[in-house]
Amino acid sequence: MPGADIVFINPPYERIAPGYEFVKHITNRSPSLGLLHLAAEARAHGYRPAIIESDVLNLSVADVAARVVAAMPAYVGITLFTVGVWGAAAIARRIKQDRPDTRIIVGGPHISSMGPETMQRFAEFDYAVVGEGEKALTDLLRALEGRNDPRSVPSLIYRDGAALRTTPRSPVNRLLDDLPMPAWDLLPGFPRAYKPAIYDFPRGPVATIAASRGCPFQCKFCDTSTFGATVRHYSPAIVFDMMRHLRDTYGVRHVMFVDDLFLASKLRATELCELMLKNDLKMTWTCTARVDTVKPDILALMKRAGCWEISFGLESGADELLQKMDKAVRVENSEQAVRWTAAAGIRTKGLFMLGYPGENRDTIRRTKEFVRRIPMTIMNLSKFTPYPGSPIYRDLFGTNIRDDHWEKMNGMNFVWAPEGMTVEELDRHYQDILVSFYRRPRIGWYYLKLTLQYPNHFYRLLRFLLGFLGAKLKSLASGRGGLLVRPREVRLDAPAKH
Ligand code: B12
Numbered sequence: 001m002p003g004a005d006i007v008f009i010n011p012p013y014e015r016i017a018p019g020y021e022f023v024k025h026i027t028n029r030s031p032s033l034g035l036l037h038l039a040a041e042a043r044a045h046g047y048r049p050a051i052i053e054s055d056v057l058n059l060s061v062a063d064v065a066a067r068v069v070a071a072m073p074a075y076v077g078i079t080l081f082t083v084g085v086w087g088a089a090a091i092a093r094r095i096k097q098d099r100p101d102t103r104i105i106v107g108g109p110h111i112s113s114m115g116p117e118t119m120q121r122f123a124e125f126d127y128a129v130v131g132e133g134e135k136a137l138t139d140l141l142r143a144l145e146g147r148n149d150p151r152s153v154p155s156l157i158y159r160d161g162a163a164l165r166t167t168p169r170s171p172v173n174r175l176l177d178d179l180p181m182p183a184w185d186l187l188p189g190f191p192r193a194y195k196p197a198i199y200d201f202p203r204g205p206v207a208t209i210a211a212s213r214g215c216p217f218q219c220k221f222c223d224t225s226t227f228g229a230t231v232r233h234y235s236p237a238i239v240f241d242m243m244r245h246l247r248d249t250y251g252v253r254h255v256m257f258v259d260d261l262f263l264a265s266k267l268r269a270t271e272l273c274e275l276m277l278k279n280d281l282k283m284t285w286t287c288t289a290r291v292d293t294v295k296p297d298i299l300a301l302m303k304r305a306g307c308w309e310i311s312f313g314l315e316s317g318a319d320e321l322l323q324k325m326d327k328a329v330r331v332e333n334s335e336q337a338v339r340w341t342a343a344a345g346i347r348t349k350g351l352f353m354l355g356y357p358g359e360n361r362d363t364i365r366r367t368k369e370f371v372r373r374i375p376m377t378i379m380n381l382s383k384f385t386p387y388p389g390s391p392i393y394r395d396l397f398g399t400n401i402r403d404d405h406w407e408k409m410n411g412m413n414f415v416w417a418p419e420g421m422t423v424e425e426l427d428r429h430y431q432d433i434l435v436s437f438y439r440r441p442r443i444g445w446y447y448l449k450l451t452l453q454y455p456n457h458f459y460r461l462l463r464f465l466l467g468f469l470g471a472k473l474k475s476l477a478s479g480r481g482g483l484l485v486r487p488r489e490v491r492l493d494a495p496a497k498h
């Protein structure tokens with residue numbers, strides 16, 4: 001990082017208890033695409049950016065702060081998910097202690113939804129950018145150099161003495177096609193250090209692309225405050241160029257599209273698939289889609305163009321819950337879409353949540369039955385979390401949500417329980433659904449075949465198992481009777497030190 005004048009930080013999120021480090025071999029290690037876009041934009045405006053991916057580099061709060069202090073940049077840009085706010089604030093505080101003149105700018109989904117509250121709570125953040133950041137960030141940097149008036153910077157929260165001021169939010173970023181390509185060249189260890197979760201792609205290296213921004217739907221649990229309801233796309237030719245660039249420059253073989261609605265425009269998706277086929281791209285890819293946007297014809301084309309998996313937000317096997325979520329689809333639509341996807345030879349990853357308001361033992365039973373009935377081989381079950389920025393957050397906050405618990409908001413902790421259920425009971429159902437889905441001979445056989453077909457997963461699994469075994473042996477040797485850590489050391493959900 002020597003010579004960098006702006007350092008972008010993806011702060012540490014993972015709360016892996018000492019003794020459980022081996023879990024990292026199988027979890028998702030994707031970089032922040034937002035920071036890659038911002039770094040590219042800053043560079044196009046003459047700055048010298050650097051990026052720190054804390055979790056991938058195994059850096060603690062103290063390590064990150066020490067690196068920044070040593071690099072002495074004028075600016076620091078931190079991306080914030082709700083779960084990472086405390087860690088980010090701790091980093092900012094340490095930087096300010098040693099280099100008080102460093103300007104700390106924050107942005108990301110948490111700021112888009114909770115900007116003023118966050119700035120009020122954490123005096124160590126100097127500026128916050130709400131929503132898409134490319135234009136606002138470079139305008140702000142120019143303003144800080146005296147070339148602009150901060151009040152002319154769109155979507156900004158800044159301090160004016162003790163008061164907080166906000167500038168009007170700019171409606172949308174400029175055309176996506178005009179943005180520079182994400183700065184993958186600035187990512188330390190790219191592409192090999194950045195892996196999705198085990199079994200979530202066929203062959204690496206892997207990279208992420210957002211081919212569009214925005215989503216017009218308003219599912220009540222979803223935070224769409226960064227990109228809003230207007231969908232904007234890159235031209236298919238530019239997306240294709242990004243894929244080819246990733247393949248030819250970095251040897252990337254698989255792309256994960258992280259768009260909210262990859263199939264928002266069937267026309268563009270078709271054009272992109274045709275470009276991949278015509279140019280014999282030979283890359284695999286995954287995307288997310290709503291169940292009401294797929295049909296056999298587009299699925300067949302996607303399969304031919306290399307689509308390996310589609311993640312569908314299936315959420316629940318109970319219609320009344322889908323209705324309460326304003327999901328605008330029914331369980332039968334989910335089932336139809338998954339069957340069509342399987343028939344096209346693409347695998348389905350089902351994204352589900354447990355504990356949404358209205359959940360009860362009967363809805364849980366139906367979800368459990370549903371996940372076993374449909375032709376799906378991988379499921380993600382998250383613990384319902386009312387994220388700031390989602391409509392449900394506004395509905396629930398102040399009822400029985402326990403404080404605001406930002407540091408627990410990663411889908412792995414129940415911070416709220418529906419009426420008539422306890423967190424402990426929900427936790428039991430959580431385990432039960434996953435075990436009943438995965439512990440079936442059909443699924444076991446599928447994963448065995450996948451492991452043999454794609455040895456990279458085998459090596460990751462092996463490292464995980466060896467790590468687990470090592471931790472067990474260490475614990476036996478230290479007289480803890482096979483417990484990986486002393487009970488009081490288990491702090492998977494504890495906030496970062498601050
Ligand atoms: C890909 C993705 C992931 C990836 C990569 C994460 C990453 N670091 O980017 C993975 C799988 C790791 C992930 C994990 C999680 N994710 Co996620 N993820 C996404 C997804 C689908 C796309 C993100 C993306 O790349 N967008 C495209 C880029 C260009 O946008 P961006 O990163 O937001 O950056 C822009 C602006 O935010 C802003 N900006 C961002 N940072 C900064 C910093 C500065 C200084 C400035 C000025 C501006 C700025 O400018 C950028 C360019 O315009 C979003 C949904 C969405 N629509 O964004 C959810 C989303 C961000 N995830 C979400 C959540 C909750 C999570 C999890 C916490 C739990 C879960 N259930 O998935 C975990 C935990 C994260 C962790 N590391 O522990 C929520 C965040 C809600 C919140 N308030 O926190 C979202 C919004 C989904 C949703 N709709 O609810 N996620």
Ligand code: SF4
Pocket residue numbers: 215216217218219222223224260261290313
């Ligand atoms: S869950 Fe998907 S479809 Fe619903 S609002 Fe969020 S991104 Fe849009």
